Amino acid sequence: MIRTAESVTPMHPDKVCDRISDAILDDALRQDPNSRVAIETMGGHGIITITGEMHTNGFVNCHEIARRVVADAIGVTVNVGHQSRDIARGVDSGGAGDQGIVVGYACDDNEWLIPHEHYLARSLCQHIYSECPADGKTQITMGEGGVDSILASFNGVRNDILMDLISGWCKHNNIPIETKTMCNPAGYWACGGFDADTGLTGRKLVVDNYGPRIPVGGGAYSGKDPSKVDRSAAYMARKIARDILLAENAHKVYVYLAYAIGISQPTMATSLIDGKERPVLGYDLTPTGIIEYLGLRSPIYERTAEWGHYGHSGFAWER
Numbered sequence: 001m002i003r004t005a006e007s008v009t010p011m012h013p014d015k016v017c018d019r020i021s022d023a024i025l026d027d028a029l030r031q032d033p034n035s036r037v038a039i040e041t042m043g044g045h046g047i048i049t050i051t052g053e054m055h056t057n058g059f060v061n062c063h064e065i066a067r068r069v070v071a072d073a074i075g076v077t078v079n080v081g082h083q084s085r086d087i088a089r090g091v092d093s094g095g096a097g098d099q100g101i102v103v104g105y106a107c108d109d110n111e112w113l114i115p116h117e118h119y120l121a122r123s124l125c126q127h128i129y130s131e132c133p134a135d136g137k138t139q140i141t142m143g144e145g146g147v148d149s150i151l152a153s154f155n156g157v158r159n160d161i162l163m164d165l166i167s168g169w170c171k172h173n174n175i176p177i178e179t180k181t182m183c184n185p186a187g188y189w190a191c192g193g194f195d196a197d198t199g200l201t202g203r204k205l206v207v208d209n210y211g212p213r214i215p216v217g218g219g220a221y222s223g224k225d226p227s228k229v230d231r232s233a234a235y236m237a238r239k240i241a242r243d244i245l246l247a248e249n250a251h252k253v254y255v256y257l258a259y260a261i262g263i264s265q266p267t268m269a270t271s272l273i274d275g276k277e278r279p280v281l282g283y284d285l286t287p288t289g290i291i292e293y294l295g296l297r298s299p300i301y302e303r304t305a306e307w308g309h310y311g312h313s314g315f316a317w318e319r
Helices: 013-031 062-069 085-092 116-131 159-172 229-248 287-294 301-307
Strands: 003-008 036-044 047-055 075-081 100-107 136-143 146-154 180-183 252-259 268-273 276-279
Touching: 003 116, 013 036, 013 047, 013 062, 013 301, 047 062, 062 075, 100 229, 116 136, 116 146, 116 159, 116 301, 146 159, 159 180, 229 252, 229 268, 229 287
Parallel strands: 047 075, 146 180
Antiparallel strands: 003 136, 036 047, 100 252, 136 146, 252 268, 268 276
16 A cells, blocks of 8 residues: 655644644643633734634733744734633533544554654654754655655755755665655745745644544644644544553554534544454543543643644653
């Protein structure tokens, strides 16, 4: 089976918007752990627009946070209202903040228990970014025999520099140096980031998850407080998938959870362990239970917006 995955740097326009939304969420939770937040950010050509809803006892300076992330922004527009009372009613009773479907996954491809093409695309992107912190992206295609092709496009980085960095990464990862490699295939690009393209919160959903090989429930993460099961239940599904994989020495595990707005218990909680379906038992899958178990009212989210949400140390759902 041919498998391809991509990764983008924290300076990619979509990731910049994710980072702003999650930085706003973090600031609200830092002041008031019970904050209700649903923030969307769009940026392009010097202008950043922040909209959504927020209910908090703290004071969050969205303009200041946006300018910290994007120092050269020309203007920042903020249009943030209070959470709808109809939504709040369901959350106040302990129910899910919205209906939602999430997919958790773990596999034995590597030490981080994520699909290997996804792991390699991110690893290469991080390697290049550590030397060339710019808007950029990578793509890895794998076949039966290993890596078939490598693609890297980075703003303001010459092809010879990219090739040197890729060669060093290949050597470290035991990938043949003669592997087909493409660097900036459309040519050197001097204009990147918001100067070249727009960004939007939640548009890198597959990069945020496990790559295109694994289905996603459909809900984005960034800017959402943990009462939104799009985020909290997705982290719990990952935790359960990891637990099952390690406990049963399985090769791959899927966990599927679904919720109804205002209802605390999931409408679906099932796992697929090496192709065999089994109900998920032994976990508190209510939003309140998940939030407490994983410690999700802490300001931890801006970091998740940088390099994807799974396959990292330091997060409760990765332990």
